[in-house]
Amino acid sequence: MRTSLAVLVVCTSLAFSQTPFSQDSAVSYLKTLSVxxxxxxxxxANERRAMEFALxxxxxxxxxxxxxxxxxxxxxxxxxxxxxxxxxTAVGVLKGTTDRIILIGGHIDSAGPDIxxxxxxxxxxxxxxxxxxxxxxxxxxxxxxxxLFGGEExxxxxxxxxxxxxxxxxxxxxxxxxxxxxxxxxxxxxxxxHTESAPRWxxxxxxxxxxxxxYRGLYYPLHFYTLNYAFGQSGAGSDxxxxxxxxxxxxxxxxxxxxPIHTPEDNFENFKPSGLKRSGDLVYQLAKRFDKDVPKEKxxxxxTIQLGTGGVFIPTWAEYCFLVLSIGVAVFTLWSLRKRRRExxxxxxxxxxxxxxxxxxxxxxxxVWMSETVVGLFKGVRFPWLSDISGYFVLGFLAGLVGxxxxxxxxxxxxxxxDPYRYYLGAFLFFGIILALFxxxxxxxMMYPATGLxxxxxxxxxxxxxxxxxxxxxxxxxxxxxxxxxxxxxxxHGFPALPAGLGATVAKDGALILFFALWSFPFLLGFSALYxxxxxxxxxxxxxxxxxxxxxxxxxxLFCAIYLTLQPTFSREWRQQIRIEQIMDxxxxxxxxxxxxxxxxxxxxxxxxxxDSTLHSKTLEVxxxxxxxxxxxxxxxxxxxxxxxxxxxxxxxxxxxLRMKFRPSSLTINYSPAGGKIIxxxxxxxxxxxxxxxxLAFLNPDSVLVIPLHLIASKADSxxxxxxxxxTQQAVRVTISHPDASIGSKTIVRASSLxxx
Numbered sequence: 191m192r193t194s195l196a197v198l199v200v201c202t203s204l205a206f207s208q209t210p211f212s213q214d215s216a217v218s219y220l221k222t223l224s225v226x227x228x229x230x231x232x233x234x235a236n237e238r239r240a241m242e243f244a245l246x247x248x249x250x251x252x253x254x255x256x257x258x259x260x261x262x263x264x265x266x267x268x269x270x271x272x273x274x275x276x277x278x279t280a281v282g283v284l285k286g287t288t289d290r291i292i293l294i295g296g297h298i299d300s301a302g303p304d305i306x307x308x309x310x311x312x313x314x315x316x317x318x319x320x321x322x323x324x325x326x327x328x329x330x331x332x333x334x335x336x337x338l339f340g341g342e343e344x345x346x347x348x349x350x351x352x353x354x355x356x357x358x359x360x361x362x363x364x365x366x367x368x369x370x371x372x373x374x375x376x377x378x379x380x381x382x383x384h385t386e387s388a389p390r391w392x393x394x395x396x397x398x399x400x401x402x403x404x405y406r407g408l409y410y411p412l413h414f415y416t417l418n419y420a421f422g423q424s425g426a427g428s429d430x431x432x433x434x435x436x437x438x439x440x441x442x443x444x445x446x447x448x449x450p451i452h453t454p455e456d457n458f459e460n461f462k463p464s465g466l467k468r469s470g471d472l473v474y475q476l477a478k479r480f481d482k483d484v485p486k487e488k489x490x491x492x493x494t495i496q497l498g499t500g501g502v503f504i505p506t507w508a509e510y511c512f513l514v515l516s517i518g519v520a521v522f523t524l525w526s527l528r529k530r531r532r533e534x535x536x537x538x539x540x541x542x543x544x545x546x547x548x549x550x551x552x553x554x555x556x557x558v559w560m561s562e563t564v565v566g567l568f569k570g571v572r573f574p575w576l577s578d579i580s581g582y583f584v585l586g587f588l589a590g591l592v593g594x595x596x597x598x599x600x601x602x603x604x605x606x607x608x609d610p611y612r613y614y615l616g617a618f619l620f621f622g623i624i625l626a627l628f629x630x631x632x633x634x635x636m637m638y639p640a641t642g643l644x645x646x647x648x649x650x651x652x653x654x655x656x657x658x659x660x661x662x663x664x665x666x667x668x669x670x671x672x673x674x675x676x677x678x679x680x681x682x683h684g685f686p687a688l689p690a691g692l693g694a695t696v697a698k699d700g701a702l703i704l705f706f707a708l709w710s711f712p713f714l715l716g717f718s719a720l721y722x723x724x725x726x727x728x729x730x731x732x733x734x735x736x737x738x739x740x741x742x743x744x745x746x747x748l749f750c751a752i753y754l755t756l757q758p759t760f761s762r763e764w765r766q767q768i769r770i771e772q773i774m775d776x777x778x779x780x781x782x783x784x785x786x787x788x789x790x791x792x793x794x795x796x797x798x799x800x801x802d803s804t805l806h807s808k809t810l811e812v813x814x815x816x817x818x819x820x821x822x823x824x825x826x827x828x829x830x831x832x833x834x835x836x837x838x839x840x841x842x843x844x845x846x847x848l849r850m851k852f853r854p855s856s857l858t859i860n861y862s863p864a865g866g867k868i869i870x871x872x873x874x875x876x877x878x879x880x881x882x883x884x885x886l887a888f889l890n891p892d893s894v895l896v897i898p899l900h901l902i903a904s905k906a907d908s909x910x911x912x913x914x915x916x917x918t919q920q921a922v923r924v925t926i927s928h929p930d931a932s933i934g935s936k937t938i939v940r941a942s943s944l945x946x947x
Contacts (some may be wrong), residue, residue, distance in 0.1 A: 202724050204431050205779035210324045217463045219316035223298075224308035224458045230300045231855070232341040233275035234891035239314070241280035244338050247319050249284030251326040253336070259352060263876035267345035272876040273887040277340035279352045284326055284334040287445070287669045290484075291362045292477055293335045296369060297342035297429055301452040303855055304934045308461045310451040311342065314368035317470045324474060330481050332363070339429045342369075343452075344889075347430035353436050363484040364392070365440035366476055369428040371469035374446035376676075380427070381763045382419045383434045383443045386489035386633065389484040390503050392439050397500045399475040405468045409634030410496040411676035414447075416638070418677075420631040425475035426680065436608050437488050441536070442470050442854035448679035450763045460763050493634045511634040513625075516640040516647075518620055523622040524611075527719070531611040543607040544715065550597040551707040551714050557593030558586045559702050561747070568755040570808065572789055573686055577761035579679060581754050588747040595743060596661040598735040606718070613719035615652060620712040640670040646716040655726035660912055662720055666713045670807070672781040673709070686767070686788040688808050697706070768794065768931045774819060782923050783814040787931070797925040817922050822940045824851040825915050833947035839869060840906040842947050848895040859897065860885040864944075866905035873899045909945040914938065 223230070223240055224639035230237040241258055248256040262279040263270070280298060300307025315338050322336045324883045339348030353359055369380075379396050381388035400408040418425050426447060430440035444466050450456055462698030493504040544546055562582055565574045575582045607613070621643040642665045688698055721727050733739060738896045760766060768788045773782045785791060790808040798814060804813065828847040833840055846859070862868075862883040871877060871884035877887045877898060886899060901909075 194322070195723070203448075207417070209474050210327070211287060211320060211464060211474055212324075213467040213470075215323065216316045216320040216466040216470060219319045220308060220312050220460060220461070220463070223312040223315055224306040224461075229303050229305050230298060230307060230312075231303050231305075231890060232299045232344050232347065233277045234303070234663065234855075235853070235890070237277060237299050237340055237890075241278070241338060244280045244298065244315065244319055245282070248280075248336065249320055251282075251284075251323045253282040253284045253322065253326060253455035257281055259355060259444035262342070262349065262350045264341060264347040264351070269635075271878050271887060273874045273889050274891070275341070275347075275889040276891070277348065279340060280321055280338040280347045282336040284322065284330075284336070286330045286333045288331050288333065289358070290332050291358060291359055292332045292336050292432075292480065292484075293337060293362050293365045294318055294473060294477065295337040295339060295365065295367045295429055297340070297348065298338040299340050299343055299348075300456070301343040304454050304932075305452060306454070306457045308458045309370050309372045309445065309449055309456050311369050312447075313371035313461065313466060314469070316740050317368045317371050317466055317473070317598060318413065320466075320470055321474060321477070323903065325469075325477065328508065332481050333361075334477070335362075342429055344427055346427065349432035353432045359436065359438075362438050364480055365430055365433040365438055366473050367428060367430040367440065367442040368444075368469050368473060370445045370447075370449070371441050371443075371453070371465045372445035372449055374449060375407050376411075377405075377407045377465070377468060377472075378409060378444050378447070379413055379441055380444060381434075382415050382494075382564055383431065383489070384419050384422050386491050387494075388439050388441050389485065389487040389490050389491065391485045391487060392441055395476060395479060396441060396443075396472070399425070399479060400634055401499050403468075403475070404764070405471075407468075408472075408499070409676075410494050410501060412493075412495060413671045413675035414635050414677040417675060420628075421633040427560075427675065432695070434489065437485070439488060443472060444790075447677045448683075450683075451680075453765075453767070455765055456764050462696070467863070484863065493637075506633050509637055511895075513633070513636055513640050516644040517625075519647045519651075519728045520621070520643050523650050524614060524618055527611040527614050527650065532609045535685050539609065540605045540607045540823045541612070543604075543612065544567055545716055545719060546606060548707065548711055550762050551711050552703060553600075554590055555703045555707045555710065555906045556586055557589040557596070559699055559706070560583045561589035561751070565751050565754045568751065569759060570790065570792070570806045571759050572690075572863065574754065576683070576686070576757050576759055576766075576789075577764040578757065579682055581750070583674075585747070585750045585754060588743060588750055591743040592740070595734065595740050598731065608722045610650070610719035610723040613715045613722070614646075616713040617646060617712040617719070624712075634925075635672070638668045638672045642666060643712070646713065649716065649720060650723070655724050658720055658724060659727075662713070662717055665716065666710065669709065669713075683764075688788075690788055700865065713851055753781065766928060766931035768926060768928060770920060770924050770926065770933065770935045772924075772935075772937040774921055774937060774939045776819070776823070776825075776939075779819050780816045781819060782816055783922050783924060785812040785814065785924070785926055786810065791928075794926050794928040794931070797927075798923075814922075816923065820921060822851065823941075824917070824921070824937075825849075825913060825941055827911075827913070827941075829945065831945060831947045838900055839904050840866075840947070842901045842906060842909065844897075844899045844901070844909075844945075846895075846897045846911075848897065848913075850893045850915060850917075851894045852917050852919050853890065854888075854917050856892055856916045857888040857891055857895075858885060860910075860912045861899065861901065862902040862910045863901075863906035864908045864910060866903045866907075868901060868903045870902040871900070873897065907946070909947070910942065911945055912940070912942045914940050 227236050227240050230240050247255040258278045263272050263274050296318045297311045298315050341347030389896045399677045428442045430442040435441040491506045494501045621639050624639040645661050645665035768787045771784045792808050794805045796803050826849045830845045832843045867881045871879045875886050920935050921937050
């Protein structure tokens with residue numbers, strides 16, 4: 191019997207797991223993309239090479255069409271400036287018995303010239319290529335379009351361009367996307383947008399099909415997505431967003447965003463290949479499920495909460511009902527406290543109680559946020575939590591307890607109010623401000639302060655001291671989960687990219703302390719209301735105020751700090767980033783050379799000028815000196831200029847031929863009339879025009895450019911021409927090494943000329 195049962199279980203598992211998707215094939219594609227081709231920034235030769243590799247595979251698999259949908263320029267999401275680029279989308283078309291389309295996509299580019307992008311998103315691209323092979327060998331009704339988008343890392347540029355220029359967009363029934371397919375614990379379905387989400391039938395199908403497969407880990411990160419999509423354009427999205435914006439049902443599957451993406455450590459060696467088959471099997475099953483029929487419902491408005499291995503959908507009207515309930519209970523609580531308020535005489539009641547409490551909140555948050563500094567001082571580093579931040583949550587909590595003890599020592603001296611109504615009124619008004627601000631976002635994000643307000647109101651209304659305390663402890667949970675979400679590691683690893691230096695560090699820490707003091711303030715007010723209204727709290731607080739509590743808290747903090755000090759700061763996945771930066775200035779006829787890092791450079795071995803030296807000081811920058819320019823310029827310009835004038839304007843035509851020693855990663859050329867204004871500007875390339883200048887920006891252009899420019903300007907006797915080009919090569923040979931660091935190089939070339947037409 192046991193043998194039969196075991197055989198049945200094994201057979202069932204095999205039945206579930208058997209799909210034609212080959213992990214080995216996908217791994218071979220990924221190795222080509224991330225190792226043989228390597229980093230693939232938007233517009234680079236490597237991005238184009240990766241697209242051609244995908245097209246070759248599409249043709250081998252018998253797809254009827256394989257081409258690149260070209261993109262020659264894009265607008266930055268940060269400043270609306272237009273940049274010229276040689277990018278696009280690699281497209282493979284596998285025709286079915288109908289012309290209705292299921293599109294399967296990933297993005298082919300990586301985040302920078304030194305980032306291999308194995309996980310983000312070489313893995314998704316490899317999965318798409320393998321799915322093209324698998325589906326090409328089977329009968330299907332839908333036409334399948336396989337897309338590998340360029341420029342995702344610079345604001346979803348490839349997919350945005352695709353949905354505007356693909357001639358059969360109206361025939362797309364469904365878009366399935368894979369952005370990162372690492373074998374991490376989580377596989378996150380992304381189907382939300384700012385106001386609407388993918389239809390529920392698609393989300394249900396994703397959970398259903400995944401649960402039939404022999405995998406675990408499909409997880410919807412509610413708190414991360416709530417904040418991510420609250421204020422319009424998502425902070426962390428992918429190419430499926432462009433299709434949702436067009437009303438096309440779309441879903442993306444991405445592995446853990448806390449992995450070392452957007453760093454040189456996003457490489458083949460750190461990639462876990464098991465995720466390729468997990469993502470590939472899931473997308474294959476969905477494609478198979480919807481091949482015969484795709485439901486007609488498009489986008490919907492709801493909130494998803496994952497319970498177990500499935501999702502529960504909360505309609506928007508239910509969120510508004512909860513909001514009304516929370517505010518209603520809070521108003522009733524305020525009314526009940528007002529009826530029995532204790533301090534009605536303005537002349538005798540203590541003043542500025544809430545201001546004094548806010549100062550205590552600042553003390554508590556200062557202890558919390560300075561706790562990592564203690565470990566950093568012990569270890570001699572700026573970011574001791576880089577490889578593993580989890581232990582620092584415990585450290586911050588223990589430091590917060592010390593801050594609470596300090597605050598309790600101060601409260602008897604502050605002469606605070608004893609009226610719970612005043613404290614609760616302050617909390618109510620503070621929640622009202624937060625809700626008013628969140629009203630400009632989405633109903634979903636309003637649920638977080640609404641939940642805190644409801645729990646705090648319930649704590650005031652009940653009379654049992656223990657229940658009161660438990661409800662108060664629970665009240666900040668949702669508000670803090672909004673900040674410390676499932677992807678907090680993704681955001682925290684952006685801290686080292688912030689400006690360094692004492693002033694910048696003080697400003698950053700001060701901003702964090704102030705923000706979290708404000709964030710926690712309504713709960714501190716709520717506790718104050720409970721404390722003065724609950725006599726049973728007095729002996730509990732007296733114990734916390736005693737010296738034994740301080741000794742216990744300080745000992746726990748010190749033990750945790752010592753433990754974290756003994757843990758490694760860096761790992762194979764998370765390393766220090768050191769940059770060799772050189773600036774070639776044609777006007778000064780010199781090259782400045784710097785070594786820079788956001789972490790201390792001590793322990794680095796520098797080879798420069800034929801000598802080896804070890805850096806011992808805790809510095810973030812080393813200036814190696816100034817050096818004469820090379821005999822051969824890295825950027826040279828030949829121009830032909832013609833001018834015709836009227837009484838008030840000048841028409842200037844320029845043809846500039848730029849020759850560069852290497853292919854730059856970026857190039858900007860700017861023209862501004864001396865003392866005049868530009869009325870009109872045009873070029874064969876996309877340009878940016880203001881009254882004072884006309885500029886052209888290029889991303890990874892060729893090493894030789896011919897740039898025609900037509901200008902009409904007022905009072906233009908001469909033009910200022912400025913050029914800035916960035917290269918990955920070095921002008922002055924420098925080598926630096928560190929056992930825990932990745933090294934990158936950047937050389938900026940600047941030149942300027944005064945042109946007299």
